[in-house]
Amino acid sequence: MEDKITLAxxxxxxxxxxxxxxxxxxxxxVRMVMQSVELADTVTLKRxxxxxxxxxxxxxxxxxxxxxxxxKAAGLMKEIYSLGDGVEIFLEKxxxxxxxxxxxxxxxxxxxxxxNILFGLGLSLEELQREGVKLGADVPYCLSGGCxxxxxxxxxxxxxxxxxxxVLLLAKPDISVSTKYVYENLKLKELEHxxxxxxxxxxIEAGSxxxxxxxxxxxxxxxxxxxxxxxxxxxxxxxxxxxxxAIMSGSGPTVFGIFREREAAKRAMKGxxxxxxxxxxxxxxxxxx
Ligand code: ATP
Numbered sequence: 001m002e003d004k005i006t007l008a009x010x011x012x013x014x015x016x017x018x019x020x021x022x023x024x025x026x027x028x029x030v031r032m033v034m035q036s037v038e039l040a041d042t043v044t045l046k047r048x049x050x051x052x053x054x055x056x057x058x059x060x061x062x063x064x065x066x067x068x069x070x071x072k073a074a075g076l077m078k079e080i081y082s083l084g085d086g087v088e089i090f091l092e093k094x095x096x097x098x099x100x101x102x103x104x105x106x107x108x109x110x111x112x113x114x115x116n117i118l119f120g121l122g123l124s125l126e127e128l129q130r131e132g133v134k135l136g137a138d139v140p141y142c143l144s145g146g147c148x149x150x151x152x153x154x155x156x157x158x159x160x161x162x163x164x165x166x167v168l169l170l171a172k173p174d175i176s177v178s179t180k181y182v183y184e185n186l187k188l189k190e191l192e193h194x195x196x197x198x199x200x201x202x203x204i205e206a207g208s209x210x211x212x213x214x215x216x217x218x219x220x221x222x223x224x225x226x227x228x229x230x231x232x233x234x235x236x237x238x239x240x241x242x243x244x245x246a247i248m249s250g251s252g253p254t255v256f257g258i259f260r261e262r263e264a265a266k267r268a269m270k271g272x273x274x275x276x277x278x279x280x281x282x283x284x285x286x287x288x289x
Contacts, residue, residue: 003047005114008040009106010145010287011095012138013170013249013256015163016200017218019186027137027153028183031197033160033204034138036145036287037168037256041093041103043070043110047118048086053078059093069104072135073111080131083119087111096172096280098179100250102138109142129155146289149201160201162288164209167259169238169246169268171278173230175253182223182251195219213245213258224252231255234277241268 016033023029048054053074055064065071070089077083089111095103112132116123123131125144132139137154149158195217203211225231231248238246238257242264246257255278259265262283269281 003118004044005118006042006044007110007114009043009095009103009110009142010036010038010040011101011103011106012036012141012145013101013168013254014218015204015212015216016195016197017220017250018195018197019183019188019219022188023153029152030150030154032150032154033147033197033200034141034150035147035163036289037101037170038284038287039094039101039170039282040287041091041095041107041110043092043107043114044090045111045114045118046088048088050086051084052086054086054088055091056089057091057093059091059097062091062093062097069108069135070111073108073132074115076131076135077112077115077119077121081119081121085119087115087118096254098176099172099254100177100248100252101170101254102142102250105136105138105142108132108135108139112139112143129157145287147204147286149197160204163204163212163286164207165286165288166209166244167262167265168284168286169243169257169259169265170254170282170284171234171238171256171272172254172280173228173234173278175228175230177224177228177252179251182220185223186220187222191219191222209258209260210244216245216247216258218248218250220251221248224248228253230277233275234272237271237275237277238268241265241271243268
């Protein structure tokens, strides 16, 4: 059996995000359309002949202790399956951190998958998802990836067909947004309008990129966008350069724009950099499986 494995941990964007209600346990019931993006971290796992978990990364400032979701994933697998051996994990980070792109959950999912293979556990995707949700609401989705409708707290997944391919521009402004703060400040009762999640699903099923772009919407933008005008500025920059549509992903602050033409996306990228709206800007695309 191999003692080393390397996996790509893809980030995600939300083509639609709605919050249905606040639950008593502090979680929120959501309806989200998730889509994997080509932008990915590289996660390498190496089996160690000793009882320890070692996490290293090339991203300065990212904790490598039990706060890291990759560490937590390894700890959970060791505990449930009473694994005596340990694992060394290297995270080559590309997905912006605390950005609304589920970078931590993607790494977590890659470690669950990787340990399943390295230790020959033979767990099914569903079994991994059942364990994964204990570490984060987005982990079950990150284990399967692609395009999916995510409901409940994120654990109820319906696989959707891949939307038409496009050029994707991702821009993360240099601000920190706390997911907890955004959810806590969402005034659910005052909302007069909710994203048309069923319409987004229908446009995807119909294979219409224009139809889909007409419906992209994220309810959390009412909180993060109000607080940080740079989000709207990035969206305008993208749309003026020719994006069919640009919105914020997750709790933000990453903005994504959907383009038909690579040249238009490059123009937007240049504008965003020149105006100093965001430092982390990536040309990408939808990741399909
Ligand atoms: P989501 O879209 O699920 O809300 P996010 O993109 O907003 O996720 P992450 O990048 O997953 O946020 O990181 C959120 C927090 O988790 C950060 O404060 C970071 O320190 C911590 N974290 C723990 N492990 C990781 C990891 N492997 N990669 C990135 N962040 C991690």
